[in-house]
Amino acid sequence: MLILPVSRGLDWRIPPLVTLLLILVNTLIYFGVQHDENVRAIRAYYYYAESTLPQIELPRYVKHLEARGHVREAIDAEQALAQMDQNDKWFPVLQKMETDEVFMQQLRADKIIAPSDVKYAEWREARNEYERRQNKRPPLTDRFGFKTAAPTLASLFGHMFLHGDFSHLLGNMAILFIIGCLVEKTLGWRRYLCFYLLSGLGAVAFFWLFSSANMNTVIGASGAISGVMAMFVALYGFQKIRFFYWALVYFGFFTAPAIIMLPCWLIGELYQHFFARGSGVAYMAHFGGLVTGAALIAALRVYEKILGRPRAAAPTNEAPTAPLPPLLPGQLAKIDALLGELRIDEARQALARLARKHPRDIAVLERYYQVARYAPVSEDYHRAAALIFTLPENAPDSERLVHECFVDYLKRAQPTVRLSADLLVSLIRHLARAGYTADAERLTQALARRAPEDARLPDLLLRVAGAYQKAGNAAGRDALIARLHAQHPDSEAARTAAIIRN
Secondary structure, three states, X not given: OEEEEOOOOOOOOOOOHHHHHHHHHHHHHHHHHHHHHHHHHHHHHHHHHHOOHHHHHHHHHHHHHXXXXXXXXXXXXXXXXXXXXXXXXXXXXXXXXXXXXXXXXXXXXXXXXXXXOOOHHHHHHHHHHHHHHOOOOOOHHHHHOEEOOOOOHHHHHHHHHOOOOXXXXXXXXXXXXXXXXXXXXXXXXXXXXXXXXXXXXXXXXXXXXXXXXXXXXXOOOHHHHHHHHHHHHHHHOOOEEEEEEEEOOEEEEEEEEHHHHHHHHXXXXXXXXXXXXXXXXXXXXXXXXXHHHHHHHHHHHHHHHHHOOOOOOOOOOOOOOOOOOOOOOOHHHHHHHHHHOOOHHHHHHHHHHHHHHOOOOHHHHHHHHHHHOOOOOOHHHHHHHHHHHOOOOOOOXXXXXXXXXXXXXXXXXXXXXXXXXXXXXXXXXXXXXXXXXXXXXXXXXHHHHHOOOOOOXXXXXXXXXXXXXXXXXXXXXXXXXXXXXXXXOOOHHHHHHHHHHO
């Protein structure tokens, strides 16, 4: 499950320069250097898979792990190799082997496969070819990835700017932008950059401490970004903020005190570390980043208190993320106050009551829909959409509102849309009048399937044909008129269409 805090809209008058710079640097490093290295490495791995190297080297690596006392890693590797001919689960074993500096030094020195071995000549030829196909210069991951067996000063910082693939980069940079902007604004760019780098250092420190094999390599900005996430919720403390969640195919929003998410994230990372074996994700680095980020904000609070400095705090209340129409006096102002306090459910209930009293007030209906859309499975959401779809055709600004909500409703409604025959009729009239002819025509087909004997259908077909004609689309007009004659030949609309066409 993914759970992320939802920040308020960004004020571009004071842009988050450090966050944008971090995103730019990570992106340039990946596409400027790492992407080409990854392509060459993949080609080399394909050669490895097709050669005899997996059958010669990997079983010996398992024995090497056992000899060094790494029993758990040896068992996992042996299970993966047992099905080598059926799947590619052996590939992580190769990755672990190649980051095990002790083993690789012995392998290249002919201590693992000695010249006296019957397979030595075959192995040496394949090994030389494999290394030739790899980069002649050690890739960035080797030079700047943090290795628990051989940490360097460069890798302590360099690992934060490297990524395994594009999806790794994209996910990290998206989260950094969503959360980092507000944290930078709250802390100031110098303190924010310092805390970001310290979080990355804390991440690899925890990874190093809890890496029993002592032979792993970690890359990625996710440790530092986990620190930024912890800073975000620590800055808000017990204020209620909105969170986005995504679990399998379900997603939505909920409101909760910010700080309660910190133990949830920590427990989640610990659980993954102990039970998601072989995933290749550095969960303890995430854990370390979270701990470090929270500790930095706690230390900042102590520092501020001792020196009497102004408290660095996030905005008092998170603003709703969706733009809302202008306020009306009285009751809408009270509802807006509820939204400002993130009392979303109360605001939605108040808007439902207001919409029942004023079912033709566009400002009320638009506000009701915008708030209800964050709970797309709720009755309020379907009811708000229905009220908008049945607005009078001559209501000011109704054409824009109906079409915008119609498009959004088709994408968002859960478990599915609820469009009765009456709603379809109203929508067809609105969309045809506004010139959305393709949408209107599709809805006439839906109405024909649902209620083929509906007496309003001929007139609706004629109306959509007229909209096509007004738009200068003769082909669309003729197709609708042909359908009208075929399906409703005796209707008044068909006779009218014949007159107009002639």
